[in-house]
Amino acid sequence: MISRKVEENLGKSSWIRKMFEEGAKLKAIHGDDKVYDFSIGNPYFEPPQAVVENLKAIVNDDIKGLHRYMANAGFQEVREKVAAAVSESTKHPIPFNNVVMTVGAAGALNVCLKTLLNPGEEVVLFAPYFVEYIFYIQNHGGESVIAQTDKKTFEPDMESFADSITSKTKAVIINSPNNPTGVIYSPETLQKMATIIKEKEAQFGTTIFVLSDEPYSVIRYDNVEIPHVFDYFDNVIIANSFSKSLGLAGERIGYLAVSGKSKNLELLMNGIVFANRTLGFVNAPAIFQKVIGDSVNDTVDVNLYLERRDLLYNHLASLGFECVKPQGAFYLFPKAPIEDDIEFVMKAKEFNLLLVPGTGFGCPGYFRLSYCIGIDTIENSKEAWTKLADYYNMNK
Numbered sequence: 323m324i325s326r327k328v329e330e331n332l333g334k335s336s337w338i339r340k341m342f343e344e345g346a347k348l349k350a351i352h353g354d355d356k357v358y359d360f361s362i363g364n365p366y367f368e369p370p371q372a373v374v375e376n377l378k379a380i381v382n383d384d385i386k387g388l389h390r391y392m393a394n395a396g397f398q399e400v401r402e403k404v405a406a407a408v409s410e411s412t413k414h415p416i417p418f419n420n421v422v423m424t425v426g427a428a429g430a431l432n433v434c435l436k437t438l439l440n441p442g443e444e445v446v447l448f449a450p451y452f453v454e455y456i457f458y459i460q461n462h463g464g465e466s467v468i469a470q471t472d473k474k475t476f477e478p479d480m481e482s483f484a485d486s487i488t489s490k491t492k493a494v495i496i497n498s499p500n501n502p503t504g505v506i507y508s509p510e511t512l513q514k515m516a517t518i519i520k521e522k523e524a525q526f527g528t529t530i531f532v533l534s535d536e537p538y539s540v541i542r543y544d545n546v547e548i549p550h551v552f553d554y555f556d557n558v559i560i561a562n563s564f565s566k567s568l569g570l571a572g573e574r575i576g577y578l579a580v581s582g583k584s585k586n587l588e589l590l591m592n593g594i595v596f597a598n599r600t601l602g603f604v605n606a607p608a609i610f611q612k613v614i615g616d617s618v619n620d621t622v623d624v625n626l627y628l629e630r631r632d633l634l635y636n637h638l639a640s641l642g643f644e645c646v647k648p649q650g651a652f653y654l655f656p657k658a659p660i661e662d663d664i665e666f667v668m669k670a671k672e673f674n675l676l677l678v679p680g681t682g683f684g685c686p687g688y689f690r691l692s693y694c695i696g697i698d699t700i701e702n703s704k705e706a707w708t709k710l711a712d713y714y715n716m717n718k
């Protein structure tokens with residue numbers, strides 16, 4: 323009765339959701355404080371007070387016309403403020419015309435893919451990847467092609483990347499800081515990717531877009547600089563949001579920003595605005611566009627995440643778990659002590675630890691932990707981690 327594709331995808335339903343639901347069941351049995359839920363990347367902290375105050379001021383201001391339809395790309399003055407912020411942080415000035423307000427980064431990615439893809443064209447992803455990409459690409463008739471990362475660093479493997487590009491490649495999605503690994507791609511990585519893209523474009527006579535998915539761009543640690551994609555690629559679109567940077571995931575507010583050096587810029591922007599309209603988004607939520615206009619440079623307190631990263635990473639490392647130390651986002655992606663990550667995650671559940679298998683990110687043998695949770699949950703989980711490590715005779 324429903325679409326075969328949707329029915330098939332339901333069968334593959336997200337491991338993150340699955341574990342989250344398992345968590346709800348366990349909490350009903352053992353109580354909230356006895357279940358250590360590391361499964362979902364839902365912002366734990368409330369938005370900064372400045373955001374709350376901006377929201378109150380906007381709602382109290384009784385702005386005439388605020389709630390009507392608007393230009394599909396969003397309020398011009400908000401696009402101007404976002405363009406100014408992107409220009410400032412990238413040192414590549416872009417006009418407001420290159421910015422479209424979107425329904426989160428997810429909306430931005432879907433808009434880009436709808437605009438770019440012809441049926442059967444390919445989009446390269448790096449494993450481990452955010453699993454929703456597969457469905458977004460499918461939404462617009464594209465095919466996902468999976469390239470590998472170097473498992474010592476989780477940076478893209480260049481040989482695998484070059485091999486994955488064909489005459490049908492239309493785009494590559496990169497995500498740095500990365501979900502699920504927390505890795506920030508180095509300048510050398512981006513430079514090598516740019517060289518490969520140029521070579522392949524020349525070989526096939528094609529144009530390959532980089533879609534840079536950046537919802538974690540402000541969550542970075544240890545003063546690591548995030549190299550900016552505008553410095554490396556010409557045909558590049560940033561998809562960003564305030565879901566993580568301001569803890570506004572439920573408000574569905576984000577933007578896309580297109581490099582001024584992109585080919586056929588005017589046609590591309592017209593396509594993007596058309597796609598934003600006809601995907602049924604019409605425009606990004608009006609009130610939260612206004613809020614963002616006043617809070618574009620605000621962020622959550624990153625030190626709160628840093629404290630959690632250190633606590634959890636240090637405990638797991640002390641127990642013998644192998645893990646690349648994350649430089650950003652709010653996830654750890656350690657190696658499972660056995661080959662079968664699903665079996666490992668099921669065993670961890672017996673210790674009331676809720677984890678997500680790497681299989682759910684196209685990377686078996688690993689597991690993901692989200693540490694945007696209460697610090698007491700991490701503290702209280704330590705004993706369970708130790709018991710789990712003992713079960714597998716780690717550190718012995």
Ligand SMILES: Cc1ncc(COP(=O)(O)O)c(C=O)c1O
Nearest residue numbers: 426427428452501535537563565
């Ligand atoms: C890598 C990545 N991209 C995109 C999204 C979607 O973000 P948004 O809420 O802005 O749509 C998420 C959300 O978890 C994510 O982890």
